[in-house]
Amino acid sequence: QESPPLYTKEEVYSHRSPETGIWVTLGSEVFDVTEFVELHPGGPSKLMLAAGGPLEPFWALYAIHNQPHVYELLAQYKIGELKPEDSAPPTLETSDPYAHDPMRHPALKVNSQRPFNAEPPPELLTENYITPNPIFFTRNHLPVPNLDPDTYRLHIVGPPGGQSLSLSLCDLYMFPKHEVTVTLQCAGNRRSEMTQVKEVRGLEWRTGAISTARWAGARLCDVLAQAGHQLSEKEAHVCFEGLDSDPTGTAYGASIPLARAMDPEAEVLLAYEMNGQPLPRDHGFPVRVVVPGVVGARHVKWLGRVSVEPEESYSHWQRRDYKGFSPSVDWDTVDFDSAPSIQELPIQSAITEPRDGETIESGEVIVKGYAWSGGGRAVIRVDVSLDGGLTWHAADLDAEKQPPRKAWAWRLWQLQASVPAGQKELNIVCKAVDDSYNVQPDTVAPIWNLRGVLSNAWHRVHVHVTS
Numbered sequence: 001q002e003s004p005p006l007y008t009k010e011e012v013y014s015h016r017s018p019e020t021g022i023w024v025t026l027g028s029e030v031f032d033v034t035e036f037v038e039l040h041p042g043g044p045s046k047l048m049l050a051a052g053g054p055l056e057p058f059w060a061l062y063a064i065h066n067q068p069h070v071y072e073l074l075a076q077y078k079i080g081e082l083k084p085e086d087s088a089p090p091t092l093e094t095s096d097p098y099a100h101d102p103m104r105h106p107a108l109k110v111n112s113q114r115p116f117n118a119e120p121p122p123e124l125l126t127e128n129y130i131t132p133n134p135i136f137f138t139r140n141h142l143p144v145p146n147l148d149p150d151t152y153r154l155h156i157v158g159p160p161g162g163q164s165l166s167l168s169l170c171d172l173y174m175f176p177k178h179e180v181t182v183t184l185q186c187a188g189n190r191r192s193e194m195t196q197v198k199e200v201r202g203l204e205w206r207t208g209a210i211s212t213a214r215w216a217g218a219r220l221c222d223v224l225a226q227a228g229h230q231l232s233e234k235e236a237h238v239c240f241e242g243l244d245s246d247p248t249g250t251a252y253g254a255s256i257p258l259a260r261a262m263d264p265e266a267e268v269l270l271a272y273e274m275n276g277q278p279l280p281r282d283h284g285f286p287v288r289v290v291v292p293g294v295v296g297a298r299h300v301k302w303l304g305r306v307s308v309e310p311e312e313s314y315s316h317w318q319r320r321d322y323k324g325f326s327p328s329v330d331w332d333t334v335d336f337d338s339a340p341s342i343q344e345l346p347i348q349s350a351i352t353e354p355r356d357g358e359t360i361e362s363g364e365v366i367v368k369g370y371a372w373s374g375g376g377r378a379v380i381r382v383d384v385s386l387d388g389g390l391t392w393h394a395a396d397l398d399a400e401k402q403p404p405r406k407a408w409a410w411r412l413w414q415l416q417a418s419v420p421a422g423q424k425e426l427n428i429v430c431k432a433v434d435d436s437y438n439v440q441p442d443t444v445a446p447i448w449n450l451r452g453v454l455s456n457a458w459h460r461v462h463v464h465v466t467s
């Protein structure tokens with residue numbers, strides 16, 4: 001019996017385009033699926049996410065593949081096996097502060113490896129209303145701390161005359177468990193479109209710095225009340241500190257107004273579960289803050305300390321970042337103290353399918369995307385244009401019902417439209433409206449700002465049409 005040809009991981013990885021052929025692996029087996037890509041029932045673009053590497057992380061997300069007929073189909077494309085030494089787990093350098101960061105899903109588009117910042121590709125982002133944990137966008141400023149759930153303690157500083165608390169995870173489980181579906185969006189989502197107007201400082205997020213999960217935990221108001229805090233008359237802020245810190249020992253920190261923290265209807269959580277699982281390490285294990293309707297930066301992960309202060313957090317990320325400015329303000333003239341820190345975010349929407357630059361067939365087009373607004377404001381409509389904004393169609397919104405003033409999660413939307421015969425290209429545009437009738441600005445230039453935050457202009461995608 002002949003032994004099958006052996007390949008290295010590098011050889012497999014060099015086969016990920018139509019020119020080289022498209023290879024994938026499952027276990028130690030190697031497959032050339034070039035001919036199958038166009039036939040894939042889940043669409044070519046999804047299969048291509050796994051091109052040049054292992055199928056397991058993708059098939060774990062889409063368990064529909066876990067059936068005999070799928071394995072039989074794949075077997076027809078087998079061309080050989082991986083060399084045995086290529087199955088060994090990768091080695092890590094120990095001096096590297098990021099060496100103990102967790103493993104990540106290969107579908108994530110990485111904007112920075114250290115610290116880890118990554119977003120799901122658009123065609124996976126709107127595949128599910130609830131974003132699967134492995135592809136939820138990740139925004140880290142520092143290495144991921146490695147916390148032991150048995151010795152973990154959350155410090156809640158009490159008021160004068162009150163009582164400070166040092167809560168174990170078990171203590172936290174004793175508070176009533178509250179669950180809420182919340183969309184988290186980074187202030188820098190869609191920054192790459194601002195960069196096209198003029199350079200900005202920041203990571204090049206595309207449309208994926210946004211994701212949705214079902215979070216569960218104790219309500220912050222219940223925990224603060226136990227420590228003796230009350231909603232006092234004077235202005236106050238709840239400050240959060242993470243257990244991730246830089247080499248000088250400075251921790252990530254942020255704050256929210258006490259009024260929001262103490263309002264049971266605002267549903268601010270000390271979350272220990274994400275989609276029914278303990279929080280993944282990248283998303284704050286074992287406890288993070290979830291502040292529905294508010295910018296991601298305030299959802300402090302790896303939470304270590306909570307205190308009530310007369311002033312906002314003195315953290316760099318509260319005072320020297322995550323603020324909006326006029327387009328004419330530059331790094332020489334910026335006065336960070338002159339602008340409020342971002343809390344609630346403005347109305348946002350984006351197209352996830354088709355992709356910019358894609359070629360589609362004439363006849364019919366399906367446009368998909370998401371829409372969300374901050375502060376619990378509900379998305380009431382998404383308008384989609386195929387002709388650059390001359391004429392508009394109302395998209396179909398998913399049927400997820402949300403209580404009034406507490407629309408904490410996004411709406412996914414879709415539009416099915418016919419493409420007029422002879423049309424060579426489409427300029428697809430989307431814009432959403434919330435229940436305060438806030439709308440998105442039509443272009444990016446007038447909202448450009450030096451840090452590239454709050455990028456929420458009409459989203460535009462250009463596609464070619466073949467007849």
Ligand code: HEM
Pocket residue numbers: 024033036040041042043046047048049050055058059062064065067069070073074
């Ligand atoms: C569906 C094969 C890679 C996402 C399917 C089905 C088959 C298949 C046979 C239909 C299953 C059924 O309905 O019983 C394959 C093969 C792959 C591959 C042979 C690799 C060579 C991928 C990857 C992804 C993916 C990498 C995601 C990133 C999907 C999805 C569906 C699907 C979402 C469901 C489509 C629907 O509900 O209409 N695939 N697949 N597939 N596949 Fe794959």
Ligand code: MTE
Pocket residue numbers: 136137138139140141142184185186187241242243244252253282283284295296297298299300301302
């Ligand atoms: N909390 C800590 N401790 N450290 C961080 O770097 N990043 C913040 C916030 N909480 C951060 C943090 C920012 S800017 C965002 S957008 C969200 O976490 C991202 O949460 P995610 O990685 O779970 O998507």
